[in-house]
Amino acid sequence: xxxxxxxxxxxxxxxxxxxxxxxxxxxxxxxxxxxxxxxxxxxxxxxxxxxxxxxxxxxxxxxxxxxxxxxxxxxxxxxxxxxxxxxxxxxxxxxxxxxxxxxxxxxxxxxxxxxxxxxxxxxxxxxxxxxxxxxxxxxxxxxxxxxxxxxxxxxxxxxxxxxxxxxxxxxxxxxxxxxxxxxxxxxxxxxxxxxxxxxxxxxxxxxxx
Amino acid sequence: xxxxxxxxxxxxxxxxxxxxxxxxxxxxxxxxxxxxxxxxxxxxxxxxxxxxxxxxxxxxxxxxxxxxxxxxxxxxxxxxxxxxxxxxxxxxxxxxxxxxxxxxxxxxxxxxxxxxxxxxxxxxxxxxxxxxxxxxxxxxxxxxxxxxxxxxxxxxxxxxxxxxxxxxxxxxxxxxxxxxxxxxxxxxxxxxxxxxxxxxxxxxxxxxxxxxxxxxxxxxxxxxxxxxxxxxxxxxxxxxxxxxxxxxxxxxxxxxxxxxxxxxxxxxxxxxxxxxxxxxxxxxxxxxxxxxxxxxxxxxxxx
Numbered sequence: 001x002x003x004x005x006x007x008x009x010x011x012x013x014x015x016x017x018x019x020x021x022x023x024x025x026x027x028x029x030x031x032x033x034x035x036x037x038x039x040x041x042x043x044x045x046x047x048x049x050x051x052x053x054x055x056x057x058x059x060x061x062x063x064x065x066x067x068x069x070x071x072x073x074x075x076x077x078x079x080x081x082x083x084x085x086x087x088x089x090x091x092x093x094x095x096x097x098x099x100x101x102x103x104x105x106x107x108x109x110x111x112x113x114x115x116x117x118x119x120x121x122x123x124x125x126x127x128x129x130x131x132x133x134x135x136x137x138x139x140x141x142x143x144x145x146x147x148x149x150x151x152x153x154x155x156x157x158x159x160x161x162x163x164x165x166x167x168x169x170x171x172x173x174x175x176x177x178x179x180x181x182x183x184x185x186x187x188x189x190x191x192x193x194x195x196x197x198x199x200x201x202x203x204x205x206x207x208x209x
Numbered sequence: 210x211x212x213x214x215x216x217x218x219x220x221x222x223x224x225x226x227x228x229x230x231x232x233x234x235x236x237x238x239x240x241x242x243x244x245x246x247x248x249x250x251x252x253x254x255x256x257x258x259x260x261x262x263x264x265x266x267x268x269x270x271x272x273x274x275x276x277x278x279x280x281x282x283x284x285x286x287x288x289x290x291x292x293x294x295x296x297x298x299x300x301x302x303x304x305x306x307x308x309x310x311x312x313x314x315x316x317x318x319x320x321x322x323x324x325x326x327x328x329x330x331x332x333x334x335x336x337x338x339x340x341x342x343x344x345x346x347x348x349x350x351x352x353x354x355x356x357x358x359x360x361x362x363x364x365x366x367x368x369x370x371x372x373x374x375x376x377x378x379x380x381x382x383x384x385x386x387x388x389x390x391x392x393x394x395x396x397x398x399x400x401x402x403x404x405x406x407x408x409x410x411x412x413x414x415x416x417x418x419x420x421x422x423x424x425x426x427x428x429x430x431x432x433x434x435x436x437x438x439x440x441x442x443x444x445x446x447x448x449x450x451x452x453x454x455x456x457x458x459x460x461x462x463x464x465x466x467x468x469x470x471x472x473x474x475x476x477x478x479x480x481x482x483x484x485x486x487x488x489x490x491x492x493x494x495x496x497x498x499x500x501x502x503x504x505x506x507x508x509x510x511x512x
Contacts, residue, residue: 031475069371069379105376140475142302142335160476166305168371168379197476199449203377204303204335 030139032159032196036150039135041097043126044113049095056152058092058184062124062162063099063136063205065106065144066116069168070202074145077170080162081122087184088125096124099136101208106144107131133207143202149183149193158183160198260380263290263372268364268384269345269399274391275362278354280320281394282403283386284347285309285368287340292374294339297327299447301337301454304377307346307370314362316353323347325409326487326495327445329454336454338445345406356390363387411487411495420498422484423505427473429484431498434466440491444469444498447485450476480504 030037036059040050051059062080065071074080084094098113100106108116113127130136139148149158163176183193264287271282285307287295296304311319324346327338350364365385371377414420419434429452431444442460446452456472469488484502489495 032478067376069377137334140334167369168305169369197450197478199476201305202303203373204332204337206375207334 030156030159032156034156035154036148036156037138039138041128041130041135043128044110046110047126049126049128051150054093055154058152058187059150060087060092060094060180061139061148062094062096063141063144063146064096065098065100065203065206066108067105068144068203071144073168073170074162075120075122077173079173081120083180084123088123092184094124096127097130097135098127099130099133099141100206101133102131104206106206136205136207141205143200144205145202146200147180149180151187157187157193158196161200166201260372260378261382263293263378264288264295264380266368266382266384268366268386269402270386270388270397271400271403272394273397274394275352275356275388276391276394277352277356280349280351282347283350283364284345284403284406286402287344289342289372293372294330294341295370295372297338297340297445298324299338299445299449302335304337304339304373305371307368310367312365312367313350314364317364318351320349323410325406326411326489329443331455334455345402347403347406358390358392360390361387362390409495411497414496420500422500423503424480425505429471429473429502431469431471431484432466433488436465438462438464439467442467442469443489444471445487445489450474451481
């Protein structure tokens with residue numbers, strides 16, 4: 001697996017675009033060790049963000065639904081905000097992605113999302129509004145939260161749960177292993193990611209039907 | 210017979226209540242009055258949580274009495290509102306299985322929960338495994354041999370669960386049941402629930418069956434030689450993230466056997482030594498599957 005990842009990373013350095021296009025057409029959507037598919041989405045301040053603009057940085061994608069009890073677990077405990085603050089201060093780009101369709105739980109307009117971020121004291125790099133679910137389906141985002149980590153050469157290095165305790169109970173957070181921080185710490189230290197995937201846990205993403 | 214499987218204890222916390230109230234009541238009622246009233250008079254472990262609007266939970270006993278030293282089957286009966294569901298031991302793509310935290314009298318032991326086979330709850334691009342309408346999650350409880358006839362014992366449990374429709378609500382309920390100690394027990398009025406639940410428990414496959422599994426490329430191929438033709442069997446994996454839950458199930462019927470093609474999960478990065486799960490036939494009977502996986506041909510997955 002590590003061999004494959006390195007190989008993909010090397011290939012990716014030479015011809016990132018070709019591999020990106022290939023992986024978009026892959027039946028699996030995204031897969032750890034392969035190039036993270038390019039996407040474009042508008043954030044809650046009206047800026048268009050593209051994944052490829054963040055080459056050279058680690059990128060975290062956090063699927064979000066403000067009415068989902070699993071999302072609430074990590075926001076009301078301030079766990080998510082703490083992670084956002086910690087990793088963005090270390091140069092990581094953190095995107096909160098909202099793929100809830102209009103009329104579905106978690107759907108927000110741009111001003112509503114900005115109000116939420118302010119109220120929650122959340123500080124992702126940006127909150128991406130994906131009401132059509134394009135980015136979500138491209139990544140096969142299943143749950144809220146569902147976390148992805150992309151390395152500086154654009155390879156997906158983590159796809160799964162935020163941590164090891166699949167509950168809605170805030171009391172479980174301190175003793176849970178945070179897979180996102182672990183992946184970032186290991187990758188930054190030049191080590192292979194010891195848990196590159198896990199079962200994402202949470203509410204299903206509320207896509208348009 | 211009794212395998213102890215206790216779930217981690219987790220205390221009810223005041224914060225949980227406030228948050229639950231904040232989440233559902235304040236938002237849905239939207240009145241300051243309602244929220245203030247609720248905050249002033251909380252009843253921890255109360256039956257007024259929002260999740261309780263969608264599911265009724267009850268602790269029931271198969272027998273009407275405790276017999277010293279003899280296993281007794283108790284069950285957690287979920288009666289779900291239409292359109293709502295809760296989850297199997299492997300919930301599939303989202304959700305969470307109910308967790309039971311027993312509070313047993315001294316000397317009592319509880320065995321593992323027996324999970325009836327679930328339904329595949331498909332909402333593309335996802336599929337979950339769970340229960341709609343009613344389900345009974347039963348477990349054996351063994352009282353100590355030294356109990357005096359005529360005494361009463363209280364068995365209690367906290368159940369934490371998630372109920373979902375298009376949205377999900379976590380709930381927790383404290384349940385209890387008092388039973389008298391007798392030398393002989395009779396069936397309780399809930400006995401029928403246990404008989405119905407047992408019919409949905411997976412059983413060992415008949416010895417004449419031959420079950421095998423192979424890892425071939427992007428899929429596991431599960432072969433069941435039953436000697437009979439079986440229609441539309443369904444496979445439910447015991448472990449999460451081994452197969453793509455939402456992938457269409459490709460089944461081929463041969464004379465006397467069935468072949469299921471199960472697409473591997475993209476989260477499965479290593480080969481698995483065994484495939485575990487249950488197979489449910491159109492007859493409504495469920496059988497345990499626990500077979501070694503032979504590694505045929507090179508897989509397209511990183512190994």
